[in-house]
Amino acid sequence: MTAPKSVGRQPGEPFDPEGVAWTRVSPRLARARRVSLGIWLGLLALAAVVPLLALGLLVPTAVVGMVFAALGCWGQWVIGRQVRAWGYAERQDDLLVRRGILMRKLVVVPYGRMQYVDVDAGPLDRMFRIATVQLHTAAAATDARIPGLPPEEAARLRDRLASRGEAQLAGL
Amino acid sequence: MTGQPPSAVPEGAAASGQQASSADGQWHRTHPLSPVIRLWQVIVVVLYFLVQDVGQGMAQGEGGLPVQGDGAGFGGRSVAFGTLGLFLVLLVGGLLSGISWRMTRFRVSSEALELHSGVISRQQRRARLDRLQAVDVVQPFVARLVGLAKLKLEVAGGGDSKIELAFLREAEAQRLRNTLLARAAGLHYETEEAPQAPERQVLDVPTSRLLASLALSGSLVTAVLIMVGMVTTAVITRSTMVFGLTIPALLGVLLPTAGLLWGRFNLGFGFRVALSPDGVRLRHGLLEQRAQTLPPGRVQAVRVDQPLLWRGVDWWRVRVNVAGYVGATPSGADSENTLLPVGTRQDALAVLALVLPDLGELEVAGELGGGDAVRSTTGDAVRSTPQEVVEAGLTGTGSGGGFVNSPRPARWLDPLAWRRSGFRVTGNAVLLRRGRLLRQLDLLPHARIQSCGLAQGPLQRRLGLVSFALHSPPGPVTPGLPHLAEAVGARLLAEQIDRSRQARAQAGPERWMEASPNRLRRDEVPAQDGSPVLPEPSAQAEAPAQAETPAQAETPAQAETPPSPGVR
Known part of the structure; x- marks a missing residue:
């Protein structure tokens, strides 16, 4: 193993190109995801615990409850990190989107390649006042999705991307 | 109007x-x-x-x-x-x-x-x-x-x-x-x-070679092996139950294989490739006949690959991504995306030259180009011809032909092919080569790259590696490289974005015969000698000069706006 030790957290590493100022997504995304995770885990936990309780099995109930609680805590922690890792940057000619901690990803999309922009907001998203902006190119593999944007920022980004795309439009 | x-x-x-x-x-x-x-x-x-x-x-x-x-x-x-x-x-x-x-x-x-x-x-x-x-x-x-x-x-x-x-x-x-x-x-x-438009026949695929290529295909060999195995078991054990199971199992193996092979045969039958000013013409098909025309500049990515069993005869297959062509049909044949179902290396190079006529300067600016900044070789850059570069991409390993391959730590994750995985950047295109058993080489013109990306998993992170991907419209070509050194990947990404932007800015108009400096004529087959190698840079030099002659069928340069902008 000849892993370079120095490449830990210094600027200029592959997922942090030099001279790029990352904009983070709204922390409200973390809240929305935590709520959503809480609801799902809660329902699952209920479905598991209630029958056990009804059967009077106290020890298994406690164990299952603990497991779910641990899962919940771990999920909350992961969500926080994931949301903090998600970032985007508008450069002169392209948009950069970065995400992930364990599986890190970076995608660079030139504005001129953009075919259309989607803005999505589900019911939970609207409750937390966030929206998702997604950039589409002719390639399906382009995965430029930015969740957790405040609606004003989403609208601004959408218009800005559209106008930049138009200014630099190239054929396929 | x-x-x-x-x-x-x-x-x-x-x-x-x-x-x-x-x-x-x-x-x-x-x-x-x-x-x-x-x-x-x-x-x-x-x-x-x-x-x-x-x-x-x-x-x-x-x-x-x-x-x-x-x-x-x-x-x-x-x-x-x-x-x-x-x-x-x-x-x-x-x-x-x-x-x-x-x-x-x-x-x-x-x-x-x-x-x-x-x-x-x-x-x-x-x-x-x-x-x-x-x-x-x-x-x-x-x-x-x-x-x-x-x-x-x-x-x-x-x-x-x-x-x-x-x-x-x-x-x-x-x-x-x-x-x-x-x-x-x-x-x-x-x-x-x-x-x-007139056209010049470039090559055709003989039926005998097509049949031989099908006989050498992995799916047929696998099917035959399974069949032999099952029959042997049945004979050795002599149990009626095994016999009873063998027949439906054989059918289950044979029918899909037969369907697949039939699909490929149907597609490759009478395959002819021709060049015309309208683009590359492909004609093929046994029952359903197809005459395709791919205008210049519409090919988004090319893949040249070679299944293991074709290695002995040195046959290759060429497929392309074209926006709108859907890729593999359920029968398993890329009926629209195949540029050459099977051909010799010369054939493959000739077909490549049709859709990617010019690799451009072989020594490009930037640290990862043909220069040796990253590879720790001697100072004198290897002067190679386009054909050498492509052949190094087809069969080479290591840094031959100017390729930059995965670093040594990648051997832990990809012990077999890490010396094969590599890229080479030329003036007009980027070449990605991969695969030891199934050799493949992807070529993408800089101007056709949609977007780029990097990805890194936990193991790669420990080894200081990243995966690099280029995004192209849907099709059989999914260009990417599994493991590059972190620094190399990051620099390749940055440089590639730059190169793509410049190439797009210089790209010809979407109406390919309209008022571009090196205009083409529609009543004459593009000048290209029939030699099945990528043309030397000198061959390109004369193309614009020839286009100066007034063409019969041309309009004067139209004072029309280029393809109107609009986000579709």
């Missing part, structure tokens, strides 16, 4: 203008036989039952002629009911498709092809010709019997964006194709129709 400018008319065009033209800007219908051809399978089934019914009825009628008993009467009535029912089905089907045919109209203007169709929900589709990606004339077997063909236009949209005119007379389909291509190229003829 632009008025047709007074340009010189080629002699051939006047003659073809005499015939009824479907490109005159008026509404036209498809051929009246189209509904019949679309329904032919239903019709055959109905006829089959009908004949069987009538035959049975007659047999019964003859046998029981003297007896007017209940049995015979019942049989006769059931025949009548069956026949009636089938007739009704046929009638309703025929009526519906007849109405649908009546409601389908198309129109070709100088800018677009419009198709109106649908009975209950009407659909109007308008395809801009400057966005044209490919035009195919397809003849399914039955249509071929009656001399009809369908015309398929690809305009790059998401999903289902093609326009299909089914069916036209074959000659009409071809004339329409020529006109559409000429208009898409930005040419205007005084007559409504453009003459057929």
